[in-house]
Amino acid sequence: MTPQIEVTGVSKAFGGVQANRDISLNVPAGRITGLIGPNGSGKTTLFNSVVGYHPIDAGSIKFEGREISKMRVPQIARLGMLRTFQQTRIYSEMDCVQNMLISLPHRREGWRTMFGRFTAEPLEKAEHLLEFVGLYDKRHLISGDLSFGQQKLLEFAMALMNEPKILLLDEPTAGINPTLINGLIDRLQRANSEFGITLFVIEHNMRVIMNLAENIYCLAHGELLAEGPPEQIQDDQRVIDAYLGAH
Amino acid sequence: MSGNATQNLLHGAILVAGIAAPFLFPNYSFQLALLWIMILFALTWDILGGQMGYNSLGNILFFGAGMYACTVVQIGLYYDVGAYTSAFGAVKVDFTPDQYFTGLFLGIAVAALLSMVLAVLFGWIVFGLRGPYFAIGTLGVAIAAGELISAWEWVGAGGGISLPTYPGEPDARANFFYFLCMASAVATFAFLKWLYSTRFKLAINAIRDDEEKAEAMGIHTTRYKTVAWTIAAFFLGISGALFGNMTGFIEPLEVAFPTVTFGIFMVLMVLLGGKGTLWGPVLGAALFHLIKEVTWTHLLGWQWVALGLLIIVNVVYFQQGILGWARDRWPELFGIRVEDRQAKAGVGQAEAAE
Numbered sequence: 001m002t003p004q005i006e007v008t009g010v011s012k013a014f015g016g017v018q019a020n021r022d023i024s025l026n027v028p029a030g031r032i033t034g035l036i037g038p039n040g041s042g043k044t045t046l047f048n049s050v051v052g053y054h055p056i057d058a059g060s061i062k063f064e065g066r067e068i069s070k071m072r073v074p075q076i077a078r079l080g081m082l083r084t085f086q087q088t089r090i091y092s093e094m095d096c097v098q099n100m101l102i103s104l105p106h107r108r109e110g111w112r113t114m115f116g117r118f119t120a121e122p123l124e125k126a127e128h129l130l131e132f133v134g135l136y137d138k139r140h141l142i143s144g145d146l147s148f149g150q151q152k153l154l155e156f157a158m159a160l161m162n163e164p165k166i167l168l169l170d171e172p173t174a175g176i177n178p179t180l181i182n183g184l185i186d187r188l189q190r191a192n193s194e195f196g197i198t199l200f201v202i203e204h205n206m207r208v209i210m211n212l213a214e215n216i217y218c219l220a221h222g223e224l225l226a227e228g229p230p231e232q233i234q235d236d237q238r239v240i241d242a243y244l245g246a247h
Numbered sequence: 248m249s250g251n252a253t254q255n256l257l258h259g260a261i262l263v264a265g266i267a268a269p270f271l272f273p274n275y276s277f278q279l280a281l282l283w284i285m286i287l288f289a290l291t292w293d294i295l296g297g298q299m300g301y302n303s304l305g306n307i308l309f310f311g312a313g314m315y316a317c318t319v320v321q322i323g324l325y326y327d328v329g330a331y332t333s334a335f336g337a338v339k340v341d342f343t344p345d346q347y348f349t350g351l352f353l354g355i356a357v358a359a360l361l362s363m364v365l366a367v368l369f370g371w372i373v374f375g376l377r378g379p380y381f382a383i384g385t386l387g388v389a390i391a392a393g394e395l396i397s398a399w400e401w402v403g404a405g406g407g408i409s410l411p412t413y414p415g416e417p418d419a420r421a422n423f424f425y426f427l428c429m430a431s432a433v434a435t436f437a438f439l440k441w442l443y444s445t446r447f448k449l450a451i452n453a454i455r456d457d458e459e460k461a462e463a464m465g466i467h468t469t470r471y472k473t474v475a476w477t478i479a480a481f482f483l484g485i486s487g488a489l490f491g492n493m494t495g496f497i498e499p500l501e502v503a504f505p506t507v508t509f510g511i512f513m514v515l516m517v518l519l520g521g522k523g524t525l526w527g528p529v530l531g532a533a534l535f536h537l538i539k540e541v542t543w544t545h546l547l548g549w550q551w552v553a554l555g556l557l558i559i560v561n562v563v564y565f566q567q568g569i570l571g572w573a574r575d576r577w578p579e580l581f582g583i584r585v586e587d588r589q590a591k592a593g594v595g596q597a598e599a600a601e
Contacts, residue, residue: 051463077465085463091456093523094449095583102449106465114474115445140584162464 002065004029004166004198005050005081010059010069012042012049019045021222022059027166032192032199034213036206036233038243042222043202044086047168051083052076064165078107080165086174086202088151092144096135096154099143100126103158126161133157133187149176153184160191166198167191173205181205185212210234218242262433269425276421278540280493283425283432285516285536287486289528290435291479292513297522298448299475300455301374305385306483307510308369308392309362311503313484314491315396316361317354318408321492324350332403344414355488362484363477370473377458386506393504407498410491424493431489435482440525442478451475455523512539519561521570524581530569 003026012020019042027033037043049056052073061069068076091099101118130136133153138146143154152172159167172188173181185208191197203209209216210230218226218233220242226233233239265283269276288306295301322331325346342350373384397405413420442448450471453461461468491497504510512535520531542553561568567575574581 073462074465074468077463082465083463085460089457089460089463091453091460093456094452098449098452102446102453102466103464106467109467113446114450114471115442115447117445142583142585145585158464 003027004064005200006060006062006065007046007050008060008062010046010049010061011057012045012054013057018222020049020056023219023222023224024059025217025224025227027198027200028215029165029198030192030196031215032189032201032213034209034216034230035200035202035219036204036209036216036239037219037225041219041242043219044170045222046219047083047170047202051081051168074106077162078105080107080163081168082159082162082164082166083168084155084159084170084172086170088148088155088175090143090151090154090158092142094143095141096130096139096143096146097123097126099154099158100130100161103161105163129157129160130154132160132190134183149180152176156184156187156191160195160197164197166200169199169201169203171202171204173203173208181208188212206234265429265433269422273418273421276425277493278536280421280425280428280489282533282536283428284486284490285512285532286529287428287432287435287482288509288513289516289520289532290432290439290525291482293517293522293524293528294439294451294475294479296514296517297524297527298443298455299451299472300458301472302382302514303385303476304382304506304510304514305373305387305389306479306513307504307506308385308389309365309480309483310487310490310509311389311392311396311499312365313358313362313487314497314503315402315487316484317351317358317488318410318491318497319402320354320357321347321350321411322408324353329401332401332406332408340411342411342414347411347414350411351492355485358484358488359481360484362480362487366477366480367473370476374469374472374476386510389504389506389510393499393506396499396503403498405499407496407502409496410494412495413492424489427489428486428493431482431485436525436529438478438482443525447471447474515558515561518566518568519557521568521572521574524570524574527568527570534569 005027007023007025010020010023011018023046035043035046048054049069050061052068052071052075056069059069060067063076063079063081066079068079091102094102101122104122127136127139130139133156135150135153135157138150143151146154152175156172169188173184176184188199188201189212192199201209201212203212213230216228216230216233217224218236218239225242226236226239228236268279272279292303292306295303295306319328322328325342326340331340369388373381373388376384396402402408413423415423450461450466453464453466454468454471458468487503491502494502497503516531516535517528518531519535520529521527538557539550539554542550546553565572574583578585
């Protein structure tokens with residue numbers, strides 16, 4: 001089976017800083033794949049390259065067998081690959097339901113949908129998903145007034161509303177109250193198992209990523225350091241050294 | 248619903264007042280017509296400035312372009328435009344009523360269409376710019392347009408063009424243009440009221456709140472931005488066509504592309520009334536126009552100082568504008584729900600318990 005995302009030999013430099021060097025990895029469809037590494041190891045750069053945020057210097061990125069390294073962010077998003085941001089991003093002056101409604105898929109958008117009104121069906125879906133992440137009671141509040149953790153949940157619900165095939169999550173649990181983390185892990189797993197969405201997750205919280213991912217890639221200094229199932233990564237001396245700063 | 252009934256009553260009262268106004272105050276019909284144009288200015292500026300978060304300083308471009316397009320059509324249908332303009336009105340030209348009205352309405356249509364085409368063309372260039380760069384870029388385009396027309400002999404260059412004279416009494420002419428101005432402003436309002444009830448509004452609001460997020464979610468941002476500007480251009484083109492005919496003589500810098508007066512007034516009226524709302528621009532335009540005319544009459548010599556003072560107070564102490572302030576004060580009236588303190592505390596406990 002061909003992987004859903006196939007990254008081959010990708011390099012990216014910002015001026016003199018080599019953020020990613022010759023990175024190759026695969027994200028299989030329907031699974032949860034993790035991406036870890038110390039601060040500044042190039043994880044977010046790799047995400048940005050995959051979703052088309054900036055051009056890459058070398059290499060190839062394929063989504064479902066199709067080369068996407070030359071495509072722009074909205075085009076890639078409409079193919080069904082969505083990302084969430086490390087610094088949570090929502091439409092802060094709109095209420096939660098509006099945030100959800102405008103996150104409907106934009107794949108087949110014509111003039112009629114552009115100027116159309118919202119029917120009951122997407123509204124129902126929006127409310128259902130808000131309930132799924134536990135924000136139903138707050139659905140009519142201005143999203144910018146929500147707490148940071150709630151905004152993260154809203155961003156996740158917005159991503160689900162878009163019916164993506166794959167979600168790239170950049171530190172989904174960062175800044176979230178530890179008591180809420182278990183609930184979030186549960187919802188991520190259900191998004192994967194119930195909605196069939198592939199997840200590719202950057203995470204610093206080792207407990208989270210070891211529980212969540214089936215396969216983990218570890219970056220250090222912009223290079224791929226190790227790959228394997230959680231148990232193997234946990235015991236890998238190179239990974240431990242990278243995190244403790246032996247390099 | 249009582250809210251709807253109040254709204255209908257308000258709409259009705261404004262329409263009745265609008266229709267009665269030129270008959271009650273015939274001496275002010277030009278000022279009243281200008282008021283409708285100001286409302287149209289503010290409403291169209293708010294599409295980008297308020298709803299989409301793109302502060303354009305160059306919307307006056309479409310006003311001037313519409314004015315020139317309409318004039319050229321009105322004259323060009325029956326005379327050679329170059330010969331007409333080079334004679335500076337020295338040739339006696341006559342338009343029959345038939346010719347006049349055909350030319351006028353065709354001219355208005357062409358003005359609206361040409362402005363839309365310009366919006367698509369310039370949108371393609373300036374929508375690559377964000378924030379203050381967009382504001383300066385659009386300002387540059389509008390100033391350049393005025394200078395280009397100033398150098399274009401065929402349309403009279405800096406000397407301007409006289410428009411065909413209205414075939415009728417001055418009073419009839421004043422009322423005729425008053426009602427055209429009123430109709431175009433009311434049409435703008437009605438169109439935007441509808442537009443803001445569709446998916447379009449949420450999309451441009453999303454662009455305002457976080458354009459990068461909107462792109463990451465797959466929204467066709469460029470398409471929405473261009474269409475939004477094209478809508479503004481359509482109505483502004485019509486207003487330019489009407490204003491040119493009301494003044495009877497047009498020239499590029501003061502009448503057609505007045506970037507430092509009308510071009511800036513558009514922004515100020517919206518800021519005064521409250522941006523991002525439907526009624527804010529209407530209220531802001533009415534107040535601004537009133538204040539401007541009163542200071543022009545009673546504080547002559549100091550009118551720009553008074554206006555400047557108003558702007559400073561508005562921008563420094565009262566940024567959200569009148570309706571913006573009212574929305575913060577009474578959010579429920581605007582359909583915004585806020586949780587009260589007790590509910591908030593309850594949620595905090597629920598979160599901790601989870």
